[in-house]
Amino acid sequence: MKHILMVDDVTTNLKSAAEVLQPFYHLSMAKSGKQALNFLKKNRPDLILLDIMMPEMDGYETMEQIKLNPRTANIPIIFLTADTERESEIRGMKMGAMDFITKPFESEAMLGRIEKVLQMEDMRRNILSSAKKDLLTDLWKPEYLEPEIDSQLKHISDSGATFLLVDFDDFREVAANAHSSNADGIIIRFAESLKTLAPTESVLGRIGRDRFLVFIPYGLxxxxxxxxxxxxxxxxxKEANLASSADETLTASIAITLAPQHGTDYDTLLRKLDMAMYYIKQTGKDQIHVYRGV
Known part of the structure; x- marks a missing residue:
């Protein structure tokens, strides 16, 4: 079920919209721009319905803040307004609003506009994903990881961020003894399990035959x-081993770096991940190790 955040300072507007939307969408509500921005620090809805006329921080100001944060910049926004002036619509569209819904709400028109915007967003995501994702695993390609993670590191919260490098131990030997399709199957099954295990909003990438990155934009x-x-x-x-026909059992080592303690950019954090992984491989493999300057 798609997740919609509605931002409106008028309780009756929130209630009337909830009656229309809750049968079809997971709906969260905020009564001010400030509440919405706080909500977005830990949540990423599929769509934001944003009232223009609000006290303290109006819809335009709220939208500016949303667009400044790379983690929220691409969330589609529909403005809610009782203002029928053409200038308001033009201003909103120039800022990046996808559509307008006028108040009082008319249920069929409201649902239709929301469905149209969500369909457009799904198409946009699919096009971007096909270019940025590894064909075998559907994880991020290496060349797209650095700009994506660097942009998120600029906006991490006080809890910081977490970076994991997962590396199969002795994968080359195991793959050599397995059929080539089984070797790919190992990678595929592992990647699928990684997607289900990774925390919400994680960025997952494949940076080598058997090396995987997990970036979590908050601390654990x-x-x-x-x-x-x-x-x-x-x-x-275990899932990966189910796809292997080799006699050997796969194990994995995990190196960890933390932002900002170990660095504030992708290149520095990855370099220190490699150093931590080297330490693991020299001291027995099949381990978890947090970078400590070794």
């Missing part, structure tokens, strides 16, 4: 981080 506590790493090693590797 020690228990959460250890739990995620153990899940990746235990569950995902």
């Amino acid at each position: 506590n020690e228990i959460e981080l250890l739990g995620l790493c153990n899940d990746i090693r235990d569950i995902a590797i």
Whole structure:
């Protein structure tokens, strides 16, 4: 079910919209621009319905802040307005609004405009995804990871961000003893498991035959981080082994860097991930290691 955030300072407007939208969409509500921006720090809806006339921070100001953040900049926005002036519509469209819905709401027109915008957004995402994603795994290609992650690092919250490098141990030997299609099957099954295990809003990439990046745009506590790493090693590797016809059992090592403690850009954090992974490979493999300057 698609997720819509509605922002309106008038309670009766929120209630009337909820009656129309809740049977079809997961609906979240905010009563001010500030509330909406706080909500967006931890949530990414598929669409924002944004009232123009609000006190303190109006819809235009709220939209400017949304567009400045790379994590939220591409969320489609429909303005809600009782203003029928052409100038308001022109201003909104120039700022990037996808459409307008006038108040009071007419249910069929409202649903139709929302469905049209969501369909357009799905098409846009599919086109972008096909260019940026690895054909075998549907994970981000290496050349697109750096600009995407660097843009997100500029807007991380006080909790920081988490970066994992997952590397199969001795994959070359296992793949050499497996049929080529089975070797690809190992990669595919692992990638599918990784998608289900990774936290919300993670950026997942494949940067080598058997090397995977997980970027989480917020910090995890020690228990959460250890739990995620153990899940990746235990569950995902079991899935990968189901696709292998080789006698060897695959294991995986995981290196970890944290932002901003270990760096504030993709290149620095990746370099330190490689250093942490080198340490693992020299000390026995099949381990989890946080970068500590070694």
